[in-house]
Amino acid sequence: xxxxxxxxxxxxxxERPTPAPIPFGRxxxxxxxxxxxxxxxxxxxxxxxxxALLATGAVLLWAPDSEITFxxxxxxxxxxxxxxxxxxxxxxxxxxxxxxxxxxxxxxxxHRSRVIAAKAAVTLGISIVSMLLAMAIGTVGTIGGSAIxxxxxxxxxxxxxxxxxxxxxxxxxxVGFMLGAVIRHSAGAIVAYFVYSFVLTGLTEALxxxxxxxxxxxxxxxxxxxxxxxxxxxxxxxxxxxxxxTSIVWLVIPMAVGLWxxxxxxxx
Amino acid sequence: xxTVDSLSKTYGSFRAVDDVSFTARxxxxxxxxxxxxxxxxxxxxxxVGLTPPTSxxxxxxxxxxxxxxxxxxQVGVLLDASAQHAGxxxxxxxxxxxxxxxxxxxxxxxxxxxxxxxxxxxxRRVRNYSLGMRQRLGIATALLADPEVLILxxxxxxxxxxxxxxxxxxxxxxxxxxxxxxxxSHLLHEIEVIADDLVVIGNGRIVAQGTKTELLASAGxxxxxxxxxxxxxxxxxxxxxxxxxxxxxxxxxxxVETDAELVGKIALDARIALLELRAAEGAGLEEMFLxxxxxxxxxxxxxxxxx
Numbered sequence: 001x002x003x004x005x006x007x008x009x010x011x012x013x014x015e016r017p018t019p020a021p022i023p024f025g026r027x028x029x030x031x032x033x034x035x036x037x038x039x040x041x042x043x044x045x046x047x048x049x050x051x052a053l054l055a056t057g058a059v060l061l062w063a064p065d066s067e068i069t070f071x072x073x074x075x076x077x078x079x080x081x082x083x084x085x086x087x088x089x090x091x092x093x094x095x096x097x098x099x100x101x102x103x104x105x106x107x108x109x110x111h112r113s114r115v116i117a118a119k120a121a122v123t124l125g126i127s128i129v130s131m132l133l134a135m136a137i138g139t140v141g142t143i144g145g146s147a148i149x150x151x152x153x154x155x156x157x158x159x160x161x162x163x164x165x166x167x168x169x170x171x172x173x174x175v176g177f178m179l180g181a182v183i184r185h186s187a188g189a190i191v192a193y194f195v196y197s198f199v200l201t202g203l204t205e206a207l208x209x210x211x212x213x214x215x216x217x218x219x220x221x222x223x224x225x226x227x228x229x230x231x232x233x234x235x236x237x238x239x240x241x242x243x244x245x246t247s248i249v250w251l252v253i254p255m256a257v258g259l260w261x262x263x264x265x266x267x268x
Numbered sequence: 269x270x271t272v273d274s275l276s277k278t279y280g281s282f283r284a285v286d287d288v289s290f291t292a293r294x295x296x297x298x299x300x301x302x303x304x305x306x307x308x309x310x311x312x313x314x315x316v317g318l319t320p321p322t323s324x325x326x327x328x329x330x331x332x333x334x335x336x337x338x339x340x341x342q343v344g345v346l347l348d349a350s351a352q353h354a355g356x357x358x359x360x361x362x363x364x365x366x367x368x369x370x371x372x373x374x375x376x377x378x379x380x381x382x383x384x385x386x387x388x389x390x391x392r393r394v395r396n397y398s399l400g401m402r403q404r405l406g407i408a409t410a411l412l413a414d415p416e417v418l419i420l421x422x423x424x425x426x427x428x429x430x431x432x433x434x435x436x437x438x439x440x441x442x443x444x445x446x447x448x449x450x451x452x453s454h455l456l457h458e459i460e461v462i463a464d465d466l467v468v469i470g471n472g473r474i475v476a477q478g479t480k481t482e483l484l485a486s487a488g489x490x491x492x493x494x495x496x497x498x499x500x501x502x503x504x505x506x507x508x509x510x511x512x513x514x515x516x517x518x519x520x521x522x523x524v525e526t527d528a529e530l531v532g533k534i535a536l537d538a539r540i541a542l543l544e545l546r547a548a549e550g551a552g553l554e555e556m557f558l559x560x561x562x563x564x565x566x567x568x569x570x571x572x573x574x575x
Contacts (some may be wrong), residue, residue: 034353036358037364099354101352102351104319268318
């Protein structure tokens with residue numbers, strides 16, 4: 001923190017030294033605070049841990065003994081997270097508009113790109129920390145579960161598998177971030193996310209089953225399908241190419257357009 | 269110091285702000301006066317970089333607002349007290365601003381104290397605040413860094429009479445210490461009491477600006493007579509500018525841009541009986557304001573010396 005200007009009585013308000021620029025790290029920490037300091041934000045964050053524990057409990061209670069493996073835990077914990085993390089990303093962007101707090105935020109930091117970059121950094125950080133939490137809970141579940149059942153713990157996920165899952169969750173989170181930046185309205189962006197990730201998946205699935213030409217083309221146009229590979233072990237080079245192409249079309253380009261309009265839009 | 273230079277903002281074919289230029293000087297309270305929808309808020313949003321102007325520009329402390337390294341430290345801004353996340357407490361909102369600006373944590377308590385928000389009020393969520401409390405919170409945010417420039421949009425909105433008095437004293441104190449204070453209002457009496465300089469805006473255009481004293485003086489003389497055409501002809505013959513004034517309700521009054529003595533002499537020479545002859549400033553700023561803003565539709569301008 002730089003020098004304080006507030007302690008002297010009746011300061012001369014003119015001819016003061018120019019304050020130092022706001023460091024990026026400070027913006028990141030402020031954005032992190034903003035994720036937690038509303039009731040909605042707090043419970044959204046807490047729900048990551050809560051659903052992870054519920055999912056672990058559910059696996060322990062209901063999964064057949066042969067399924068008490070690390071990958072079972074990881075995927076059960078990952079599923080609710082795949083819904084919650086993008087919501088966090090959506091709201092971190094849209095609340096500035098829907099709640100109109102952007103009026104203060106973008107007055108204190110007129111370079112909107114810095115605020116958005118700080119939000120992206122926080123989003124990424126939350127995504128990674130959540131994954132680590134999920135893996136920790138999954139590890140505890142695997143050890144605990146196998147101890148209860150009296151079997152050897154099964155570690156059936158490689159580091160590559162785990163990294164792929166982290167990548168998939170992060171992509172999902174940035175889809176939420178992108179929709180937030182494009183739509184800038186909380187309810188609208190959340191609905192759009194569900195359409196994007198679930199309704200669209202159903203439609204392309206139906207199309208692929210009835211139309212052969214689409215079934216061949218699908219890996220190159222269906223972002224969700226290309227991401228699905230990340231949950232099923234390691235990817236071959238074609239699958240990586242599929243993921244790259246669909247990411248550019250469905251995530252990178254709309255993100256660029258969304259950010260471009262966001263920087264120039266009027267904040268009211 | 270705030271400098272606004274030929275600022276225009278159009279939305280489609282609608283000119284919300286039309287070629288607005290003025291300067292708000294240090295040590296003075298500048299009142300930005302206009303009816304609702306006159307373009308005050310749009311102008312202020314342009315000043316702080318939230319709205320891109322169509323043409324022209326505005327500088328604060330000699331820089332474009334966006335070029336200030338830590339704008340909150342130099343410029344306190346309150347545009348809309350209700351524009352806050354309803355789910356945050358007042359204290360958290362101040363804390364976010366305090367951390368963003370890099371101020372010591374203690375400032376939050378000091379400011380809560382200064383705007384008379386109690387500790388329990390500060391811990392309530394803003395959704396449960398009255399407009400007056402939101403306004404106090406907004407003022408606290410603006411004053412947090414003890415800035416040298418204040419830009420406040422309708423800060424008196426929602427405050428009770430004691431609150432308005434408190435705010436007036438506070439802004440006066442700031443200006444007396446050398447700060448530049450720009451506040452907008454449609455509350456004419458509030459502006460009349462506090463402002464040193466006035467910028468009057470109507471339909472996006474500045475219709476009058478200058479010091480309060482100049483503007484009141486420039487309101488001239490009000491003369492009432494039963495023979496308006498003869499009086500008008502006599503004034504025209506003497507080369508004295510004048511307009512028919514509706515300020516006192518009837519159609520028998522003229523507002524004359526000169527002093528009462530000269531108007532009296534002209535009337536005497538022309539042998540016109542007067543019903544009333546007085547300085548128009550007695551009619552107060554409200555009359556001037558209403559007159560100027562309605563004059564605006566007729567494209568006539570009364571321009572005090574630019575500040």
